Amino acid sequence: MPSFDVVSRTDLAEVDNALNGVDREIKTRFDLAGSKCAIARSDDTLTLTADDSMKMEQVKDLLRRNLAQRKVELGALEFGEPQDAAGGSLREVVSIKQGVDSDLGRKISKEVKSAKMKVQIAIQGTELRVTAKKRDDLQAVIAFIKDMKNKQPLQFINFRD
Numbered sequence: 599m600p601s602f603d604v605v606s607r608t609d610l611a612e613v614d615n616a617l618n619g620v621d622r623e624i625k626t627r628f629d630l631a632g633s634k635c636a637i638a639r640s641d642d643t644l645t646l647t648a649d650d651s652m653k654m655e656q657v658k659d660l661l662r663r664n665l666a667q668r669k670v671e672l673g674a675l676e677f678g679e680p681q682d683a684a685g686g687s688l689r690e691v692v693s694i695k696q697g698v699d700s701d702l703g704r705k706i707s708k709e710v711k712s713a714k715m716k717v718q719i720a721i722q723g724t725e726l727r728v729t730a731k732k733r734d735d736l737q738a739v740i741a742f743i744k745d746m747k748n749k750q751p752l753q754f755i756n757f758r759d
Contacts, residue, residue, distance in 0.1 A: 599729050599730065599731060600729070600730055600731075600732070600733045600736055600757075600758060600759050601727060601728060601729040601730075601736070601756070601757075601758050602727075602728055602736055602740070602754055602755065602756055602757040602758070603725050603726065603727055603728075603754070603755050603756045604698060604706070604725065604726040604728065604743065604752055604753075604754060605697070605698065605724070605725050605726075605752070605753050605754075605755055606674070606695060606696065606697055606698050606724075606750050606751060606752050606753065607696060607697075607753060608670060608671070608674040608694050608695070608696060608751075609670065610639075610694070612665075612668040612669070612670050613639065613644075613665070613668075613670055613694065614639065615668055616661070616664035616665045616667070616668045616670060617637055617638075617639055617644070617661075617664075619664040619667075620637050620657070620660045620661055620664050621636075621637065623660055623664075624636070624637075624657070624660070629653075629656070630653060630656065630657075633648070633649045633653060634647060634648065634649050634685065634687050635647065635648045635649065635653055635656075635657050637657060637661065642693060642694045642695075642696055643691055643692065643693050643694065644661075644675075644691070644692040644693075644694065645689060645690075645691055645692075646658065646661070646689070646690045646691075646692065647683060647687055647688070647689050648687060648688050649686075649687050649688075650687075650688065651680065651688060654680055654688050654690060658677070658690075661692075671751035673695075673748075673749050673750055673751045674694055674695050674696075674750065674751055675692050675693070675694060675695070676692065676693045676694075676695060677690065677692050678690055678691040678692065678693070695750055696724070697723070697724025697725070698724055698725060698726060698750070698752070699724075699750075700721070702748060702750060703721045703726055704721070706719070706726060706743060706746070706748075707719045707721065707726070709742075709746060710728075710739060710742060710743070713742060715730075715735060715738060715739055715742070716730060716731065716732075716735050717729065717730040717735055717736065717739050718730070733759060736757070740754050
């Protein structure tokens with residue numbers, strides 16, 4: 599039976615490349631040079647540090663622009679609240695979403711079933727497996743899921759006949 603997987607993956611190598619670009623730009627910009635502005639990644643979290651809220655917004659804009667240039671979807675980022683850090687600076691934690699969370703998986707499954715499509719959806723951890731008897735049904739499900747306008751970026755992989 600034909601099937602495919604619905605996943606949400608962020609290319610961490612491209613995120614690292616974007617962070618290197620942000621670091622270079624922080625060092626060369628006259629308004630950010632010599633400040634405590636920095637950005638670091640550990641696993642699936644980014645830590646932004648800045649002197650004040652204005653510089654924090656500039657660092658976030660640089661991050662968004664560099665990620666967009668690297669074709670990393672901004673919906674994969676979840677910005678936290680800025681917190682006070684040592685030395686009167688600000689720190690903000692940004693989490694990178696990996697995998698389809700259970701709430702979104704249930705929502706997609708419920709919507710597809712309510713649309714009366716002839717497919718089966720199985721939630722397998724952080725992925726969804728969609729199977730059907732005909733390839734056309736699977737293509738209709740892909741179009742339906744894209745039209746749902748989810749905030750989290752989704753990819754459709756392992757399409758098999």
